[in-house]
Amino acid sequence: MAANNRRMSGKKGAQVGSGGNRRRGLEGKGPTPPAEARKGHVKNRIATAKAKKAAGRRPAPKGRGGKSSSEMVVGRNPVFEALRDGVPATTLYVQQFIDNDERVREALQLAAERGGIHLMEAPRPELDRMTNGLNHQGLVLQVPPYEYAHAEDLAAAAYDAGEDPLVVALDGVTDPRNLGAIVRSVTAFGGHGVLVPERRAAGMTAGAWKTSAGTAARTPVARCTNLTRALEAYKKAGIAVVGLAADGEHEVGDLEALSGPVVIVVGSEGKGLSRLVGETCDFRVRIPMPGGAESLNAGVAAGVVLYEAARRRA
Numbered sequence: 001m002a003a004n005n006r007r008m009s010g011k012k013g014a015q016v017g018s019g020g021n022r023r024r025g026l027e028g029k030g031p032t033p034p035a036e037a038r039k040g041h042v043k044n045r046i047a048t049a050k051a052k053k054a055a056g057r058r059p060a061p062k063g064r065g066g067k068s069s070s071e072m073v074v075g076r077n078p079v080f081e082a083l084r085d086g087v088p089a090t091t092l093y094v095q096q097f098i099d100n101d102e103r104v105r106e107a108l109q110l111a112a113e114r115g116g117i118h119l120m121e122a123p124r125p126e127l128d129r130m131t132n133g134l135n136h137q138g139l140v141l142q143v144p145p146y147e148y149a150h151a152e153d154l155a156a157a158a159y160d161a162g163e164d165p166l167v168v169a170l171d172g173v174t175d176p177r178n179l180g181a182i183v184r185s186v187t188a189f190g191g192h193g194v195l196v197p198e199r200r201a202a203g204m205t206a207g208a209w210k211t212s213a214g215t216a217a218r219t220p221v222a223r224c225t226n227l228t229r230a231l232e233a234y235k236k237a238g239i240a241v242v243g244l245a246a247d248g249e250h251e252v253g254d255l256e257a258l259s260g261p262v263v264i265v266v267g268s269e270g271k272g273l274s275r276l277v278g279e280t281c282d283f284r285v286r287i288p289m290p291g292g293a294e295s296l297n298a299g300v301a302a303g304v305v306l307y308e309a310a311r312r313r314a
Contacts, residue, residue, distance in 0.1 A: 071143040073206050074136040076103040082141055083110040086217070087209045091118045095127055095138035107139055146204035148223040151230045154193035155237060155261070157220070164261040165239055166309055169195040171227060171277045172268035173298050176202045179221075180211025181299030182266070187215035189303075189310040194219065195263070197227040231280045234263050241265060243273050243281035244301055250285045252308050257283055259312035266302045269295060 070090075073082045080103050083089065092111045098104060111117045127136050158165035168186055173179060179202040183194055202208060203223075209216050224230040231241050240257040243265040252258075265281060267273035272295075278284065287296065287304050296304070 070145050071206055072131055073141040073143060074131050074134045074139070076101075076107065076137045076139050079139040079141045080107045080110070082143070082206055082210065083107055083114065085210045086214045087141075087206045088144055089114075089117050089141050090144045091120055091142040093120050093122050093127060093130070093140040093142070095136075096121055096123050098138040104139065143206045143209075146221070148204070149193065149220040151195055151222045151224045151233065154195065154220060154222050155234065155239060158192040158261075163190075163192070164313070165263070166191040166261075166306070166313075167193055167195060167234075167239075167263045168302055168306070169227060169231065169263050169265045170201060170298070171197075171265055171273050172200065172271060173266060174200065174202050174268070175298075176205045176208035177211045178202065178298045179204070180208035180213075180216065182302045183208070183212040183219050183221065184215045185299065185303040185306050187212075187219045189306040190313070191219065191306060193222055195222045195224060195227070195230060198223055198225050228276045228280050231263065231265070231277065235280075235282065239263055240283065241281045242283045242285055242305075243267070243278055244287070244305060245273055245278065245284040246286055246295060248284035248286035250283055252285045252287050252305055255283060255285050255308075258305070258309040262309065264302065264305050264309070266298050269298050 073079055073087070073089075079092070083092075089111070092107065094104075094108070108119070111119060122130075124138070127138070127140055131140060154167050155165040158167075166186075166189075168182055168191060170179065170182065173182075173196075179194070179196065186192075186194055196202065204216065204221050212219075235241055239261040241263050242255065242257055244267065265273060265277060267277070272278075273281070273284075285305070287301060289296070295301075
């Protein structure tokens, strides 16, 4: 009996299980990520280095009208909308191991369909650095520098086409959406371009491109260092300079100068024309507003005067 007890006491009791960990450890971990996405792999290091080089690339040297700096559009919706609306782009950066949702798939498809846009995979820390910590959501679109024309080019293009120049100059307009809307109106009414100063003015950003609804690809935007001097040069070339002002001496419908070569100067919505620019204008015109509004949005005001100029030229 004692022997039997000794044999029974030597048996093992119940064993604690692993909770399925051993079984899961034997399961596969899915397909192997591409070499570019595997940290430490030589191709991953090459892709990261290319992303850093592209992000840190300096703007190209200025031409006659100069170039803006490159711009980053960040976030899934903004990137998708920029691609959909035809904003120029050179590179689409995609975060490694990104959640492949509908917006990501649509952005990648648009980039592939447009062609000429490089697709670059980059780790999240690199995208954070490129965007200065903005919430990029794994997508960053690089917009190339805009190449501005020279003020003289706008009038020269009109004369080459056998037409009187119709140009819009902006004085203190800082909202890129207004610039884009004015570019769109200039295109619609047969104008020859838009002139903006280098400082304290909106430039051709992705927002301006988007608001222009693609017309920025056909209507040039010129940039000058000093707007007053550029307007004086237009005057010496026989082009009338017409400024929009709420207290203008002429009504827009009565101004004969709009039927000939003309530069229409639009000021900011709040301050209007600056003093020097206002003094440089040959005529200051007002838009009658029977409804009693104090002022119009810069883009709307430009559209009204451009329509009147186009009507007189028809």
